[in-house]
Amino acid sequence: MNELIAIKTENLGRTYKKEKEVIEALKNINIEVNKGEIFGLLGPNGAGKTTLIKILTTLLLPTSGKAYVLGYDVEKETLRIREKINMVSGGEWAGYGILTVKENLWMFSQFYGIPSKKAKRDIDKYLEIFGLKEDANTKISKLSTGMRQKMNIIRGILSDPEVLFLDEPTLGLDVQIARTVRTFIKIWMKEKENRTILLTTHYLNEADELCNRIAIIDNGEIHALDTPQGLKKLLKNKILYSIELERESYLKLKEIPYTTKFTVNPLKDGKTEIKFQIQDEGKIVEIFNYLKDNGFTLTSFRKREPTLEDVFIEIVGKELKEDEERISY
C-alpha cells in the first residue's frame, strides 16, 4: 500500500442482523485518507459514521470488503493498528469516577506502555494547555461535561497516535469549549507532519473549519468526497438566496414558487430566515411579490455563496439539522 496513505477501504460493507431484518450500516465504502490530513465524515445520526470508525479502530469486523490502517489489515493485524491509533468519542464517560483526572489519564497511558515519568510529564503539559491544571486532582465524577471531554481528548493524544479517530468530539459542548477543542486539533496536527485525523461530525461549520477533505455519508453510502471548497464548487452554477421575514412566519410558509431546495429556519429574534435556490434570477421579483401578496413582510434579502449545508442538501436531499445551541456558532 502507498506509504502516504493512512487509511484505505475497499468496497467496505457492514450489516447488522436485527431479528429477521438485515440492516446495511455501510455499503461499498471506498475511501483513501492521506497521511497528514484531517479527513471529515459528515452525515446525520445513523448515517454509518460511527460504524466506520469502529471498523477502523478494530472494534468491529466488516461483513464485506477490506479496510487498512497504516497499511495493516483491520481484521488480522489488530495489534499493529492498536499500537498506532487512538480514539475519542463525544459524550464519552470512560474512566473511573473514584480516580482523579490525573490518575485516570495515567492509567490509560499505561495501556500504551508509556513510562510512568514521561506519562506524568505529558499529562501535566496537556492539562495546562486545556486549562485543566487546577482540576488535575479532582475526581472525574465531579467534572462537568466539557471538562470531561477535554480530559478525553488528552487521553486520546497521550499515546501520540499516528492516526487519531475523533467521533463527534464536540458533541454537546458549549460554544467556547468546542472552539478550544477545534483550536487544539489544528495545533496538534501542525506539530508533526505524519499525524492523521479521521473526524466524524454532524456540525457543518466544524467540518468546514477543520477538514482538508470531507466525505458526505448518508444511509451507509458515501455521496460525495472532496475538499470543502471542491464540494462547494458543485453548486457553482446555482443561484442561492437568503431572505428574512418579519415575525414567526415559518408555520405558515409551506412553499415559494420558482424555488428549489427551500429551507426555513426560525431565528432567535423572532424573524424567519428562508434559504432557497432559483434557476432563473429574473424570477426574484415575482418571488417578492408572492410573499407580499400572501401577507409576509420582507426585512432583508441577499444573494449568497454556497455553504457546506447547501452542498449537503443538494447531495443528500435533506437538511443536516444542528442542535439549537449551535445555530449561533
Next chain:
Amino acid sequence: MKKEYLIRNIRAVLGRAYPRVIAANREYSWVIADIVLPLLSVVAYGTLYKFLGASKDFLGFAVLGGAMSAFWLNVLWDMASQLYWERMSGNLQLYISSPISLISILFGMSIGGMFATSLRAAATLIVGTLIFKLDFSLINLTQLILVFFLTLSSLYGLGMTLASLYLIWGREAWHLSEFFQEPVYLVSGMYFPIKFLGKVGFFSSLIPLTIGLDGLRQVLFKQGSFFGFLSVNIEILILIFLTVIYMILAVFYLKKMEYLARKEGKLTIRWE
C-alpha cells in the same frame, strides 16, 4: 518487539490494579460496607453457634468463612460483573482498542481486588476473633500459605472466566451475581464444614472457595482436620488444577467474547 509488548502488558496490569488499590483507601463507604456486612453475618452465625452450644472451633469456622466470603463477593460483584459495567461506562471499547491483551486488564482487576479485599477480610477476621475470643492453632504454615494463595488464584481465575461469560450471556449481570451469591455460601460450606454435605462437596469443589476454606480450617483449628473434607495435600493439588483450568477458560472465553464483540458489534454498545 515481544519484550516491549510484555512490558506494556505489565504496565497495563499495574494501571488497572491502581483504581482498586486506591479505592481501598479512598472511599470509606466501600471499606465500611465490605467490613461491616460480612461482620454482621459473622456475628449472626457465630452467635447462633454459641446459642446452640457449639465448640469454639465452630465459631472460628464461621468467622473464617465470613472473612473469606469477602473474596467471593469481590469475585462476583467486582470481577464477574465488571466487564459488563466497563461496557456500560464505555471503558470496554477503549480496552479492546488498546495495544494490550485484555487478560492484562482482568489480571490488573484481580490483583487490585485481591489486595483491597485482603485488607477487609483481615479486618473481619481480627474483629471476629476479638468478639468470640477465638483460639487458633496453626498446624502447618507452608500449607496455610499455599492453600490461601492457590484459593485466591483459582477463585479469581473463576472470576475472570465469569467476566467474559456474563458479557456473552446478556444484560442482567447483577441478577446472575445475586443468583449465585447465597447458593454458593451454602454449597461451599461458608459457615460450616463442607464434610456435612457429603457427596455434594465433590460438585461444589468446582468453586475454589469450597476446597480452600476447608483447607484453611484444617490448618488453622484444632478440630479442623477432624471435620476436614479431604487431606490438605490433595486439596492443594485440586486448587492447582482449578487454577490452571480457570486460567485457560478465562483466556478462551475472553478471546471468544472479543471475537463476538467485533463480529456482532453489540458488546461495545451501551444498553444493548
Next chain:
Amino acid sequence: MGIIKKFLNDFKSSFYLGWKIESNWTDPFLFLIYSIAKPLSSAFILIIMYIIISQGKIQETLPHLVIGNALHLYTANVLFGIAWTVIDDREFYETLKYVYISPVSMFQFLAGRGFAKYLTTTISSFIIIIFGFIFLKVRFTPVPYWYIYFPIFLFVGSLSLFIIGYFFAGINFLISRQGWFLTQSATGVFLLLTGAIFPINTFPNFIGKIGIYIPQTVWIDGMRKILLGQGWNSYFMNMSINNMLSLLIFENIIYFIIIFLFFNFSLRIARYRGLIDQRTMG
C-alpha cells in the same frame, strides 16, 4: 371517594412497575428458580448448622428458626427494596425526578414498589415454610383463634416493614449510591436484634433489650406464638398475644410519626440541595 380511587390507581401503577422490574428480566420459570434458590440457600445454611450442633433438641428449636427465617426475609427484602428504589430510580433508570414532579406522592410510589417486593418475598417465604413442614417435620400447634390473629398480625407486622422502609428511603434521598450498604447493614442488624434465628436473650441483656423496641421482634415472636403455641424470646414469654398485638401497634404508631416527619424532612432537604436527580455513579 376520588382521593381513594386516585390513591389505588397510583399504587397500582407503581406496584405494576415494581413487579415488572422484579420479575420481567427473565422467563417465569427462571424467575421461580431464582426466587427459590436464594432464600432456600440461606435457610439451608442455618438448618444445617442446627442439625450439626443441636442433635438432641432439634425439634424444640427448628420450628422457631423456620418461622423466624421466613419472616426475616420480608424484613430484608422489603426494607432494602423500598430504600433501593430511591437510588435505582434516581441513578440507573433516571426516573425519580419525573416521579417527584408528577402528582403521585413519593409515599404512594414507594409503597407500590415495596409491595411488589413484598409479593415476590411471599413466594420465597411460603416455600421456606412449606419446606419446613414437609421435610423438617415442623408441626403446627397454633393457639385458639389463630385464624383471626394470624391475618391481623401479618397485616400489622407488614405495615411496620413499610414504615421502616421509608426511613431508609429517606436516608437514601440524601446520600450517594455508595451508601447502598447502609440499608443492607441495617437488615443484618435486624437479623441479629429481632431474634429471627436465635432468641435475643442469647446476647448480653443490654443488647438483647434493644430488640424489644423494634417492631419486627414483636412481630416475629408473635407469629411464632400464634403458629407454634409459644414464642422464643424470654422477654415476651409471659405476654399474651393481645398484649403483643397492642405493643406492635403502639410501636408502629410511634415509628410512623417519627419516620413520616423524617421522610418529609429528607425530601425537603434533598430538594433544597438538588439531590433529587443527582448521579453518583462512575
